[in-house]
Amino acid sequence: MKLSIIIPVYKVEKYIQRCLESVTSQESTSWNIECILIDDCTPDNSMIIAKEMVNNYQGNIEFIILKHQQNKGLSEARNTGLREASGDYVLFIDSDDYLMPNSLAYMLEAKKQYPNTDVIIGNVYEHKYNKNQYNIKTIKHIEEGIEVRRWMLNNEFAISAWNKLFSRQLLIDNNLFFEPGILYEDIPWTYQLYSKISSILLLPNVTYGYWYNESSISSSSQSSDKAVRSFVIGCKTLLNISYEAELYVPQKLFVFRWLLNAINARNNCSSEEILETLFTQRRLLMRSTLYDFRLVLASFFLLMYQPFNSAFKLRFFRRNYNHINWGVRKIAELFNFLHRH
Numbered sequence: 001m002k003l004s005i006i007i008p009v010y011k012v013e014k015y016i017q018r019c020l021e022s023v024t025s026q027e028s029t030s031w032n033i034e035c036i037l038i039d040d041c042t043p044d045n046s047m048i049i050a051k052e053m054v055n056n057y058q059g060n061i062e063f064i065i066l067k068h069q070q071n072k073g074l075s076e077a078r079n080t081g082l083r084e085a086s087g088d089y090v091l092f093i094d095s096d097d098y099l100m101p102n103s104l105a106y107m108l109e110a111k112k113q114y115p116n117t118d119v120i121i122g123n124v125y126e127h128k129y130n131k132n133q134y135n136i137k138t139i140k141h142i143e144e145g146i147e148v149r150r151w152m153l154n155n156e157f158a159i160s161a162w163n164k165l166f167s168r169q170l171l172i173d174n175n176l177f178f179e180p181g182i183l184y185e186d187i188p189w190t191y192q193l194y195s196k197i198s199s200i201l202l203l204p205n206v207t208y209g210y211w212y213n214e215s216s217i218s219s220s221s222q223s224s225d226k227a228v229r230s231f232v233i234g235c236k237t238l239l240n241i242s243y244e245a246e247l248y249v250p251q252k253l254f255v256f257r258w259l260l261n262a263i264n265a266r267n268n269c270s271s272e273e274i275l276e277t278l279f280t281q282r283r284l285l286m287r288s289t290l291y292d293f294r295l296v297l298a299s300f301f302l303l304m305y306q307p308f309n310s311a312f313k314l315r316f317f318r319r320n321y322n323h324i325n326w327g328v329r330k331i332a333e334l335f336n337f338l339h340r341h
Contacts, residue, residue, distance in 0.1 A: 002032040003104065004087030004168065007095050008077030010040040013049060015096040015211065020053050022098035022209075027059040031108060034062040036081040041071040046095070075178035075185045078161065082171060090168045092161045096211050100125070103207035107165050110201055114141060118197035120165035121157065122207025133158055136204045145198040149243050152194045153250035154329075159190045163208035170196070179237070182230035187258060188237035195241050224268035231262035232278050239284060248339065249332045252297055253325060255285060256304075263304050264312060292339060296332040 005023060009016060023035050037054075039047045047065075054063045066080055078092060089111070093099065107120050114120075124133035142148050151157055161178075170176070174196045178185045238255045262278050269275055282304050289298045302308045311317045317324075 001030075001089070001108065002034070002087040003089045003091060003108070003165075004081075004085035005033065005035040005091050005093060006038070006078060006081030006085060007035065007093045008038045008040055008074055008081070009046050009050060009095050010042045010071070010074070010077070011044055011046065012042070012095040013044045013046045015098075016046045016049050017053065019093065019095050019098050020050060022100070023093070024053075024057060024059055024061060025101055026099060026104040027061050028105060029060070030105075032062075032087075033060075033104070034064060034085070034087060036064045036066065036084055038077040038081050039065065039067040040073070040077045041068055073181060075180045075182065079177045079180070082168070082177065085168055087168055090166045090171060091164070093208075094162050097162065098209045098211070100207050100209060103205075106203065106205055107207060110139070110203055111165060114199075114201050117141070117199045117201040118167070118170060119193075119199075120201045120203065122163055122203045123205055124158065124163055124208045124210050125206045126210045126212075128210075128212035132206055133210070134202060134204070136202060138204055140200075140202040140204075142200045142202070143198070146244050146246065148197060148200045149194050149247055150250065151200070152190065153243070153247060153254045157190075157200070157202075160186050161189060163210075179233060182233050183227060184230050184234060184258075188234040191238055191254075192241060195243065224265055225271050225274055227265050228262045228269045228278060229271075229274045231258055231265070232274065232281055235259045235262070235281050235285075239281065239288075245339075246336070248292070248294070249297065249329055249336070252285070252289060252294070253329055256297075256301055257325070259285060260304060263309065294332065294335075294339070296328065296335065300328045300332075 007019065012019070027033065037050055051065065054065065057063065064084065066084060068077070068080065082090065091104075103122060107122055110120050111117065123136070125131075126133055142151060152159075174192075176189065176193055176196070178189050235255055235258055238258065243251050259281060263282070266275060266278060286298065286301055286304070289301060303311060
């Protein structure tokens, strides 16, 4: 059994030592580990620190250092690592995060016990909120694809590539590479992944420490043009891949959530082309919902338009949006019997 750990490196000189120390502490004679570092032309001392650690390392983990000739972004860095990987399994780590002690042994042992499970997910400790991401006490095994997708659409799983154990062949065979040049690349990638799998194993023990890095790509301010474009490209993928008919309501609400993010970020967008693409996606979502006579959802989707979108200026509405969304989903699902195919 061989595991490939993939770590993109860019502007993480404060965190890279902690990340790599958490990897080297996982070494074992029970399996082979390769750790692939992708230098995405980081302008700081991240790679100097990383290379010094690798050169002084005496264990049995094989380190491979790859370098892009120009900065290509997180998606392409992960893609480079995935193409280079030779392991049976793949684990992505963001370089400002870290693994918990013995986490790989824990995840790989779970894989042995549940060999036919497509994805192994460990619990996550979120430093920003000082709590674990999943409130579970025992192993949760979801064995039907439709239930896996239902859980994802209802936000029971984190939409992230990291801290998940995948079969490398599963990713390669299904061409599951990350969309280059966009932010929030995990959204369309996860959505496509979950359309291909039939089982998930969710582990109660914490395997991963998530560090909220204010200078990271996901948390730092980005240009409105790039943010809106990224959401729109992601939504195109979501609209082009349909799940089971029984998941119609949560699927539409999932697409709506990310399209609404683009709508709410568009005010400072300077590109007419991006805005026109955004409005096209908005029309497609509303038109398909009305065509299917899903009036409860269509009424809720009016939030994409003025004056209804102004509701987000109200603090009460923003704070209670998730509860409102949940209520809409429950009401809309009451009418599923009218729409069976």
